Amino acid sequence: MTAQPVESTPSLWPAAHAIDARRPRSLQRQLGASDTVCERRAAYILAGTEPTDTSDKRAAILGTYAHEGLLAAAKEEHGWLIETSVVGADVRGHIDAVHIDEVTAARLPKRLRPKSPASVVTVEDVKTKSTYVWDRVLRYGASEAELRQVYLYADLLRTVGWEDKPGQRYLARLGPIDVQAIRFRFVNRDNGEEHIQEFPFDPMEATRARWWVQRVVECADPEEARRSFDGPGLDAICDHCVFRTACWGEPRVPGAPVQTxxxxxxxxxxxxxxxxxxxxxxxxxxxxxxxxxxxxxxxxKPGVYGANELKWTGGNPVDEVDQQAMIDRFDALGVDVPELAGPDFKRMEALLKEAGLGVPMRATTKKTARAIKVKPAKQP
Ligand code: SF4
Known part of the structure; x- marks a missing residue:
């Protein structure tokens, strides 16, 4: 098989980006619950500001594919109620999954009832994460912004109910839903590991999330809204923000960090x-x-102690080249020992390796550096 020159093989990313740009979520101009990460950015979206920058969306697109696949499987195999929408005066959102209880299910036509109702109505959010942030997920769970996003969904479901739109009118007819629990399902997109975080719905958290949105809505100008992050170069969220130039402008001295x-x-x-x-x-x-x-x-000793797992790396015995044994081997082979102001041990090592012969080693009393490794303990 002949390898194709790289230039003649088109990348799939332009197609993936084009399709992503046509998604309803990308075209949506109203503030989405998932946009409530940075106050300033949310204010730009609410004001209809045109993006000033582009950002590499490849990781996000891959996350979307994994997310869609997992939810579709949950619907097909377990009859989950997935990707329904809620809408309020200032914010709207798509809920990954709502697990309704028996009482709520009984209000639906028989054919639309879930296969196995939940003990309480639970709003579930599925988040795919990379290995780089997995330890943080295990240790701290959902971030402040992720909590706010889900509380906004759950609160709209409790106060308004589902959005009245084709495809989910039967749900909208139920009116406000008594959400009692929140569940985050984190999925490691590199190795498939799952981590669940579940807790009762807290009305105070919902109020805090509503206030957050209210504060942004009340800004007459996006520039009045607080920057929730430290800016490009210091925060990855800003590095990928499509409003970073609008937000920070240009530094006074060309080439200086924008934070100046x-x-x-x-x-x-x-x-x-x-x-x-x-x-x-x-x-x-x-x-x-x-x-x-x-x-x-x-x-x-290594092991799990409370919330953390202790591991050690290194501390292994160090071997070194046995120079005398190497001279003896050359002697036994009848080969001259290469010289460089005395025996050239580096050259001798190279020659033995080239010939496919082992380099004689001997144990020393030295050990490799020992390092501590602390990870969050796995869930039982
Ligand atoms: S650049 Fe950072 S601080 Fe500014 S709007 Fe974007 S996310 Fe917020």
């Missing part, structure tokens, strides 16, 4: 310097704490 626009006068410089000193102090204290804990654990 936050300093207007000496008072700003004073505050930034105070932050720098505080950051340094926190860092020093953090290092001291880690160092002491690491020392205390030095003779502890």
């Amino acid at each position: 626009v936050l300093v207007h006068d000496d008072a700003d410089r004073e505050a930034a310097l105070a932050d720098y000193v505080r950051g340094h102090e926190l860092e020093t204290e953090g290092k001291r704490l880690k160092k002491k804990a690491r020392t205390m654990l030095d003779d502890s």
Whole structure:
């Protein structure tokens, strides 16, 4: 088989991007619950601001494919109620799955009832994540923005019910739904591992989520809205934000970081310097704490201790080239020992390897560096 030159093989990404741009979610101009990540960005969306930047959406598109596949399988095999929509005055959203209870199911026509009702109405959000952030997911669960997003869905379902639109009118007719629980299902898109986080619906959290949206809606100008992140170069969310130029503008000095626009006068410089000193102090204290804990654990066996798993890497015996045995081997083979101000051991090693012969090694008393590894303990 002849390999094709790379240039003659078109990439699939332009097609994937084109289809993604035509998705209803991409065309939607109303604030979506999933847009409630950054106040400033949400304000741009609400104001109908045209994006000033592009962003690489490949990872997000792959996440969407995995997400759609998993939900379709859950619908097909378990009869899940998936991808229904809710809408309020300021925000709308698509709920991944709603598991209704027996009482609610009884209000639906028989053919539309779920195969196995839940004990309480539960709103479920499926999030696909990469391995890079998996430890954080296991340790901390849903982020603040993810919680806000799901509380907005659940709150709309409790106060308004499902959106009245073709395909889900039978659900809209039920009116407000008594959501009692929230579930996050995290799926590692690199290895398929699943992690569930489930908890009762908290009305205070729902109020907080509503206030967040309200604060953004009340901004007369997006520039009044708070930047929830530290900006390009410091925060990945800003790196991928399509409003980053609108939000930060250009630095006064070409090539300088955009965050320099936050300093207007000496008072700003004073505050930034105070932050720098505080950051340094926190860092020093953090290092001291880690160092002491690491020392205390030095003779502890690997294992799960509470919320964390302790592992050790390294600490293995180190072998070294046995130079005398190497000279003896050359001697036994009748080959001259290469010289370079004495025996050239590097050359001897290379020659043995080239000939497919083993390099004689000997054990030493040295060990490889031992390092501590702490991971969140797996769920039972
Ligand atoms: S660049 Fe960052 S701070 Fe600005 S709107 Fe986008 S996400 Fe928010």
